Amino acid sequence: MRIRSPRSLVAAATLSLGAALLAAPLAPSTAAGAPAASAPSAFRAAPIEWGRCQxxxxxxxxxxxxxxxxxxxHAVPDGPTIQLAVSRVAHKGSTYRGVMFTNPGGPGGSGRALAAYGQFVPGxxxxxxxxxxLDxxxxxxxxxxxxCDPRITRIGTRPSYYPTTDAILQAWLTRSEEYAADCGTSAAAALxxxxxxxxxxADFEVLREALGAEQASFYGFSYGTYIAQVYATLHPDRIDKLVLDGVLDPRGVWFDAQQSQNKAFEKxxxxxxxxxxxxxxxxxxxRTGAQVEKTYYRVLEKLTRKPVDGVSGPEVSDLTLSAGYGRYAxxxxxxxxxEVVTKGTARKLRKAYVSSYPTTRGGDNDYAAYLATVCTDAPWPTDLDQLLADYTRQDRTRHFMAWPNAWFNGPCRTWPAAPGTPVEIATSDQEALLVNETFDGATPFAGALEVRRRFGGxxxxxxxxGTTHAASLSGIGCVDNKIAAYLATGKLPKRxxxxxADVKCPAIPAPKPG
Structure with missing residues (x-):
């Protein structure tokens, strides 16, 4: 399941569910306790030519x-190059506090819009x-x-997420294997x-050098918090301030993180x-929560048996999941x-799904990029019998997410690029401001506690x-004012x-119906 982007980007983001290639050498892992200073990059970064944004x-x-x-x-700095789309909103006024890197999560989320987020910090x-x-x-x-294949989520083409028959199970295994193979033969397979x-x-380090900054601050949302953790571990001398919102647990990269999500999304x-x-x-x-839950599964089963307005069960599951990401949905x-219950139609579901899942050229970009990171950051289980047993066991108590999440990550089992070894996030006196709602489904609260243990400052x-994922800068003064104070003075709430938690604030409130 995608480790999603911040609240104000979710409406525009996809409402997702969840030839052998040689792996490039990874940067060396940093052992817990004493992170070393970052080594200078062998690649000479060229200045960025800034122009008009589309x-x-x-x-x-x-x-x-x-x-x-x-x-x-990056292990071959004089080899082939690629280009990354970058945006900048420059500081205003006489006070300048430096560069603020951002990332909205995913993996696979476009991050250029986050350059405009400075305006939402109070004061x-x-x-x-x-x-x-940065994209x-x-x-x-x-x-x-x-x-790899923009038709992968075409409306009405997928079987039930729940493999109640051998035919359904085989259909999902085939889809997963074919998508992985398509990625291996795609135009950008060299990536x-x-x-x-x-x-x-490493790209952020090149970006820092291109900007001429000795240090950079980092505001990470969701998976962006993990990028920031790795950055602070590999380049501790390059970090100024860290704000991590929707904190990813570094112990679970990535298979275990998906299993933790299944439990958290139930809540x-x-x-x-x-x-x-x-x-x-x-x-x-x-009239009760249990009745609403039963209604959801009745709708799911009904549209799986006979699609309405072209909408089948998987589409219902995908779109309903957004309620688990935040109360705003x-x-x-x-x-x-x-609409399905009272009118027997599914026009709203269809409109939302078609808008969120384009099947035009490149429409699967965020999904393909998500898999490309999740499937190679760390080894993914490949024993099919063991995987199916794990998901069957989880389904007994985590029915909402276990199988949808299994198939969302299904291509990892046969992914056409070798996995690496995750960086061990260092235990240090690193300062950071961490933000997490209690019942965040995408990044469970245990992850924020774990990073607090490792970052002693x-x-x-x-x-x-609350249940909203990556919810800062949403107008909750108790949260946003402390972020502003930290970014202004470097002073953190007393540990x-x-x-x-060191500070308890109100969660994003429940919305009014209608």
Whole structure:
């Protein structure tokens, strides 16, 4: 399942569910305890030529765009190169606090729009930084961009996520294997051995050098928090300030992280079921959370047996999942399910799905780039019998996500690029401001506690009882004002004793129905 982008980008992001190539050498792992200073890059970074951005939001925010040249393989700095799409919103005023790198998550998320996020930091503090957005290698407007088969999520073409028959199981195994093979023969297949998190971190180092910055701050959302963790471990002397929102647990890269998500999303969806029950007068989905949950599975089964308006079960599952990512999606998801229940039509589901899953050229870019990182950052289990046994076991208590997540990551079992070894995130006195809501489904709260243990100088803000993923800069003053204070002065909330949050703040509130 995708480790998703921040709240204001989710509406535009895909509502996802979840020839042998030689792997490039990884940067050496840093042992816990004493991170070494970063070695100088052998690649000479060229300055970026800034020009007009095509994106209207960036233009309105004063952004400029350009391309950064980096090695395809950082172990061969004089070899072939690729280009990364970069954006910048320069600081305003006389106070300048340096460069702010950003990443929205994914893996596979386009990050250029995040250059405009400085304006959402309270007190105009964000305006004192140069905010830098980046489409990571293989993503978005970076060249080449990875695409394997844009028809992979075409509406009405997928069997049920739940393998209740041998035919369904075989269909998903075949789809997964064929997509992996298509990636191995795609036009951008040369990227596949070089799409690990360590490659992206090396790209950020080239970007820092191209910008002429001695250090950089990093505001990471979701998977972007893991990029920042690896960056701070491999290049500790290059980090100024770290804000990590929706904190990825470094112990679970990546198979274990998916299993943890399955459990966490059950809890997050439980809150949605209860909210929809309280709004029964509006949505007619059930008067209790348990009734709403049963209604969801009835809709899922009904449309799996006989699609309505071209919408089948997997589309229902994909779109309903967005309610597990954040409370902001609750009214829309409830409304889509309500239409099926009360009118027998699925026009809202169809419109949302077709918009979110383009089947035009390159429409699978974010999914292909996601797999290219997740399947190679660390070894993925390949024993089919063991995998099926694991998912069957999880399905007993984590029915909502276990099988959908299994097939979302299915191509990793036969991925055509060799896996590497994850960097061991160092235990150090690294300072950081961590933010996580209690019942975040995509990045469970245990991950934030783990990074707090490893970064001895970090402070953790908990959005108490919330389910929204990567929810900072959403107008919760208790959270956003502390981020502004840290970015302005470097002062973090006082660290408390014990294994717990240092500050408790209100979560993103539940929306009104309708």
């Amino acid at each position: 994106d209207a939001f960036l233009r309105q925010s004063g952004g400029k765009c350009g391309m950064l040249t980096v090695p395809l393989d 105009k503090v964000g305006r004192s930084y140069d905010w830098i957005g 990571p290698r293989g993503v978005g407007e970076s060249r080449p961009a990875l695409s 596949l051995p070089h799409m690990r998190t360590t490659d992206t971190v 997050a969806m439980g809150q949605f079921w209860k909210w929809a029950a309280q709004a029964h007068g509006t949505y007619r989905l059930g 609750w009214p829309e998801v409830a409304s889509m399910l309500s 970090a402070s953790l803000i908990e959005g108490v009882g 408390r004793s014990g294994d717990r």
